[in-house]
Amino acid sequence: MLGLGKKDTTLLIVVAVLTLCAPFILNPFPAGSAMAQFNAGYPDLMQRFVIFGIFAVGFNILFGLTGYLSFGHAAFLGVGSYSAVWIFKLFTYNVLPAIALSVVVAGLFSLLIGFVSLRRSGIYFSILTLAFAQMSFALAYSVLSNPKFNLTNGETGLQVYTDDPQWFHSDRLPDLPHLFGLSMRATHTMHMGDWSFSFNTGYYLCAVVMLLVFYLAIRIFRSPFGMMLRAVKSNQQRMNYTGLNTRPYTLAAFVISGMYAGLAGGLMAAMDPLAGAERMQWTASGEVVLMTILGGTGTLIGPVLGAGFIKYFENIFSKINDTVLHGWFGFLPDGLEDVMVFIVHPFIGKGWHLTLGLLFMLVVIFLPGGLVEGGQRLARWIRGRRAEDSRRKTEPAE
Amino acid sequence: MGILEVKNVSKNFGGLKALNNVTLDVRENTVHAIIGPNGAGKSTLLNCLVGKLIPDTGSVMFDGQSVLGRKPFEINQMGISRVFQTPEIFGDLTVMENMLIPIFARRDGAFRMHAIESVAHESAVLEQAEKMLIDMKMIDKRHMHAASMSRGDKRRLEIGMCLSQEPRLLLLDEPTAGMARADTNNTIDLLKQIKAERDITIAIIEHDMHVVFSLADRITVLAQGTPLVEDEPQNIRGNPKVREAYLGETA
Numbered sequence: 001m002l003g004l005g006k007k008d009t010t011l012l013i014v015v016a017v018l019t020l021c022a023p024f025i026l027n028p029f030p031a032g033s034a035m036a037q038f039n040a041g042y043p044d045l046m047q048r049f050v051i052f053g054i055f056a057v058g059f060n061i062l063f064g065l066t067g068y069l070s071f072g073h074a075a076f077l078g079v080g081s082y083s084a085v086w087i088f089k090l091f092t093y094n095v096l097p098a099i100a101l102s103v104v105v106a107g108l109f110s111l112l113i114g115f116v117s118l119r120r121s122g123i124y125f126s127i128l129t130l131a132f133a134q135m136s137f138a139l140a141y142s143v144l145s146n147p148k149f150n151l152t153n154g155e156t157g158l159q160v161y162t163d164d165p166q167w168f169h170s171d172r173l174p175d176l177p178h179l180f181g182l183s184m185r186a187t188h189t190m191h192m193g194d195w196s197f198s199f200n201t202g203y204y205l206c207a208v209v210m211l212l213v214f215y216l217a218i219r220i221f222r223s224p225f226g227m228m229l230r231a232v233k234s235n236q237q238r239m240n241y242t243g244l245n246t247r248p249y250t251l252a253a254f255v256i257s258g259m260y261a262g263l264a265g266g267l268m269a270a271m272d273p274l275a276g277a278e279r280m281q282w283t284a285s286g287e288v289v290l291m292t293i294l295g296g297t298g299t300l301i302g303p304v305l306g307a308g309f310i311k312y313f314e315n316i317f318s319k320i321n322d323t324v325l326h327g328w329f330g331f332l333p334d335g336l337e338d339v340m341v342f343i344v345h346p347f348i349g350k351g352w353h354l355t356l357g358l359l360f361m362l363v364v365i366f367l368p369g370g371l372v373e374g375g376q377r378l379a380r381w382i383r384g385r386r387a388e389d390s391r392r393k394t395e396p397a398e
Numbered sequence: 399m400g401i402l403e404v405k406n407v408s409k410n411f412g413g414l415k416a417l418n419n420v421t422l423d424v425r426e427n428t429v430h431a432i433i434g435p436n437g438a439g440k441s442t443l444l445n446c447l448v449g450k451l452i453p454d455t456g457s458v459m460f461d462g463q464s465v466l467g468r469k470p471f472e473i474n475q476m477g478i479s480r481v482f483q484t485p486e487i488f489g490d491l492t493v494m495e496n497m498l499i500p501i502f503a504r505r506d507g508a509f510r511m512h513a514i515e516s517v518a519h520e521s522a523v524l525e526q527a528e529k530m531l532i533d534m535k536m537i538d539k540r541h542m543h544a545a546s547m548s549r550g551d552k553r554r555l556e557i558g559m560c561l562s563q564e565p566r567l568l569l570l571d572e573p574t575a576g577m578a579r580a581d582t583n584n585t586i587d588l589l590k591q592i593k594a595e596r597d598i599t600i601a602i603i604e605h606d607m608h609v610v611f612s613l614a615d616r617i618t619v620l621a622q623g624t625p626l627v628e629d630e631p632q633n634i635r636g637n638p639k640v641r642e643a644y645l646g647e648t649a
Contacts, residue, residue, distance in 0.1 A: 003516060022492070224502050224520065225513035231499050234488040241448065241486070242500045243474035243563065245508035252511055 006361025008218050011143060019207040020048055023197045030194035034327065038344070043187055043200035045315050045375060047271050047344060048208040049308045051264050056291040056303030057210075058260020062253050063289070064298035065226060065234065069286050071126045072113070075259040075347050076106040078140060078280030080265025082151070084159045084276045088177065092168040095159075095177050095205070095270040097185065106262020107255055114254035117246060121236075133285055140277035140328035157276030177270045179205060184271055202271045209267060210304075213260060217298055229253050231300075241314045251309065260286075294363055296370030317352040324348075401426040401599050402447070402567060406622075407456030409430040409442055416442040416618060417453065418623040424567070429593060429600045431610045434620035435643065441483075444515045444571055447601075448480050449473045452543055460567065471508050479560035480569045484576075485552035487559070489545030493536060496544050497527040504563045526562065534558040537546070550581040554588065561592065568592075572608050586612050611635070619643065 006013065013356050018025065027041030040046070059073050080102035087098035117128040145154030152158055160166075174183040184202035220226045231239055232246050269275050278284070291310050296302025322341055325348065329340045347355045367373045400423035409417040416438045434440050445451040447458060449470040458465050465473050474480075488496050501523050506512075518524075518624045531537040534554050539547065544555060553573060560568055573589070574582040586609055593600060593613075604610050610617065610631070617634045619626040621643040627634065634640055 003514075004518075005518060007407040031571070112568045220513045220518070222516045222518070223513045224515075224517050225505075225511055227495055227499065227500070227517055230490045230491060231495075234490040235486055237482075238488060238559075239499075241471040241474055241480050242559070243471050243480075243508060245469075245471050248509040248511075256513075294597070350501075381496075 002215070004218060005222070008222065008300075012211075012215060012218060014210050015301065015304070019050065019211060020204075022049070022203075022207070024057075024197055027195065027197055029322070031195060031196045037319060037324065040312055041113060043185075043198055043203050044084060045311065046203045047206050047267075048311050048315070050203070050205065050210040051267050051271070052291065052311055053266070053304040054206075054210050054309035055261055055264035055288055056295065056307040057300075058257040058264070058287045059215060060257075060297065060299075060303040061220060062257035063292055064220070064303075065229035066250050066253050066323050068250060068254070069126045069289065070117075070129040070254070070257075071282065071289065072129035072131075072136075073257070074282070074284035075113070075133035075136040075280045076110050076134065076261035077265035077268070078275065078277065079109050080106045080156055081269040081279055082140070082260030082265075083262075084266040084269035085160065085273055088160050088166070088269070088273050088298055089158075090167065092166065093173060093175070093177050093273075094168075095179055095266075097118040098177070098270060099209075099266040102262045102265050102266025102269070103259050104262075105295060106265065107259040110255050110258025111259075112250070114251050114258070117129065118254060130282060130285070133280060134282055137280040138284075139275055140280055152171050152275075152277060154277070157274050159274040177273050178220065179204075187214070193268050205270070206267050209263070213263065213299075214304070221300060225249070225252070245377035254387065284376075290360060294360060294370055296372030299304070299370070299372040302370050302372040312361075313352055313356050317348055317355055318350065320348040322349075400424050401461055401602065403457075403459040404443070404447070404460075405457045406451040407443070407446060407458065409439075409446060409451060409453045415623050417446070420456070420620070421621070422618055422625060422628070424599060424601050425616070426599055427597060428615040429602060430612035431590075431605075431615050431617045432603045432620060433605070433617060434626075435607055437622075438620040439471050439623040440620055441571065442623075444480075444569060444603055447463065447473075447569065448478060453540055474565075475508060476502075476561070477566040478569060479563055479565035479567070481553075481560055481571060481573055483571045485549070485556045486543045489543070489558050491544060492540065493542050493544050493547070493555060494527060494540040496559060497540075498523060500559045500563045501526050501530075504597065530558050530562045533561075548602055550577065550584060551586060551648055553577075553581075557588065557592070561596070561598075565598065566597045567601065570600065570604075572604055573602065574604070574606055582606065582609065585609075589613055 001011065019072055023041050024045065026046065027039045029035035029039050055077060083102040084098035084106040087101050091097065113132045115131065117125055117132065120128060140152040142154060144151040147265045173181055177184045182201055186197050186207065187200040190199065228244065228249050232249055236246055265279070287310065291306035292303045294309060295304065295306025321377045322345060325341045325344055326337065330339060345351070363370060402424040404420055404422040407417055408415070408419045420443060426433065431445065432440055442451065446453045447465065449465060449468050449472070452466060460478060462477055463476065467474065488499065498517065505523065528537065530541055536551060536554060544552065547555070547646065574585050577585065589600065590613065592598065602613065614631055616628065617631055618628040619640050626639055626643055627637055
């Protein structure tokens with residue numbers, strides 16, 4: 001279907017069902033219950049899941065296929081956000097032109113950075129991209145926000161003010177990013193018994209965009225172009241002596257993944273119309289590397305899983321505080337309760353990074369193929385057991 | 399007139415004269431062997447032919463066109479394919495994919511961005527790759543990871559990949575280095591078969607005299623960066639100069 005093989009079609013359908021039903025899947029606990037804090041089905045977080053999913057899928061086209069580890073991809077995300085907010089400021093709150101421009105600008109920007117950085121490979125390439133990203137961060141944070149030429153609004157971040165021109169804006173339209181009048185913040189909440197599920201316009205826009213670009217990523221992975229990119233990773237020498245010019249291949253991959261990052265940045269601004277320089281900082285670039293490795297480098301679904309995993313931890317674990325812990329361990333005798341809270345304390349709240357770091361180490365050491373490898377091992381184990389079971393059943397008792 | 403003409407090529411590395419005024423003619427449709435003791439400049443010469451090194455002086459003409467200053471991928475596009483001393487293949491890819499890549503490169507040139515249509519739909523290319531794998535007797539290994547094969551299989555795959563591009567000149571850099579006698583003989587047979595079935599010129603750099611004398615139509619002996627003699631195998635065998643510089647030294 002859709003020009004995909006059977007396996008890929010199944011994967012796409014599974015991803016589509018999961019993303020479209022996410023408001024249900026991510027809210028498994030009743031709203032009032034103690035477990036409700038583990039619910040992730042609120043619009044803000046769901047949007048982040050898919051937006052970072054897009055970012056990581058794009059990053060994986062570069063890193064997973066060609067093996068070039070870019071440490072500056074957040075720069076493209078930031079550039080995308082800034083371009084989108086400028087569309088909001090100058091023209092209209094409609095998100096389509098904003099997203100389109102963010103993709104185009106990020107594409108051009110990555111063409112420039114890629115052209116220079118791809119002259120080197122390995123660690124030198126990583127350092128070059130990191131340097132460019134930090135330069136962009138510095139430009140956005142201070143240089144490009146002087147009173148004479150204020151492109152980024154510095155520390156405050158770029159946002160839409162009431163005296164901005166917004167030439168195509170009219171009073172009939174919502175005063176927020178919208179899609180032909182449909183506000184991105186519009187949320188329909190459905191109550192079923194104790195459960196409540198939120199259906200948010202912004203989330204569904206992001207989800208549809210993610211499905212489209214995920215489909216595109218599958219096509220790229222299976223195309224001759226994708227095969228050439230994997231060949232670049234495998235053996236550049238043989239590539240060159242096979243009459244192929246590796247430079248345009250890597251540059252094309254770099255620009256495509258830069259455009260994915262720009263798209264993610266544009267969507268981020270469309271969900272919340274502001275853009276800050278911190279989006280371009282090196283920690284943000286590092287985060288997408290973590291997502292991809294955690295999920296499974298070079299696999300299709302891995303980066304999406306990794307993005308979801310990290311964002312879940314960031315938003316859910318960081319919200320657990322000592323009061324919550326005391327609630328959990330309340331059944332224990334007083335002294336023991338305090339000891340348990342003391343032990344768990346460093347891993348929650350602001351300490352969520354510690355938990356994530358430990359999990360990351362465990363995954364890298366025991367599952368070098370990331371969460372995807374974990375899933376594959378689990379599936380093989382189940383299949384093996386089932387085969388064993390059926391063998392046992394067919395063998396008559398002697 | 400030869401298909402490959404090397405004229406007065408010199409190459410220095412610092413104070414070391416790796417190649418000193420080398421002139422060499424590889425005639426079309428022959429197997430031309432280049433032999434010589436270690437450090438004679440064989441590999442340097444080969445690297446000058448494929449664009450990895452640029453000679454300090456002299457000219458290298460392939461089919462009437464200069465190859466100097468061109469990048470390796472451009473020289474390959476002209477019709478020169480190279481087999482490395484240690485097989486250079488795409489280890490992370492399957493055997494089939496390894497074979498597809500040179501065929502795509504042959505069809506589409508140095509770069510083409512077809513990122514949408516699936517490889518599985520390129521039936522003409524797939525057919526051609528399958529045919530070549532059958533020729534190389536490795537069709538049953540097509541789904542294997544190339545890196546997991548034996549040295550001999552990797553070598554065969556690499557030769558197959560080069561042949562799939564229908565090169566006019568095939569350069570082999572010690573194709574039997576580090577191989578067992580049986581694998582060496584298989585490689586010799588394979589090369590003989592290739593020569594018999596195709597319009598192809600083969601230039602081979604080799605240490606193993608057994609390989610050289612079973613394949614070569616002409617032999618050039620290099621010593622200390624200079625060609626000593628160029629002649630037919632039977633004349634090389636008895637040449638006292640060669641004995642002294644090469645055979646005598648190793649014996």
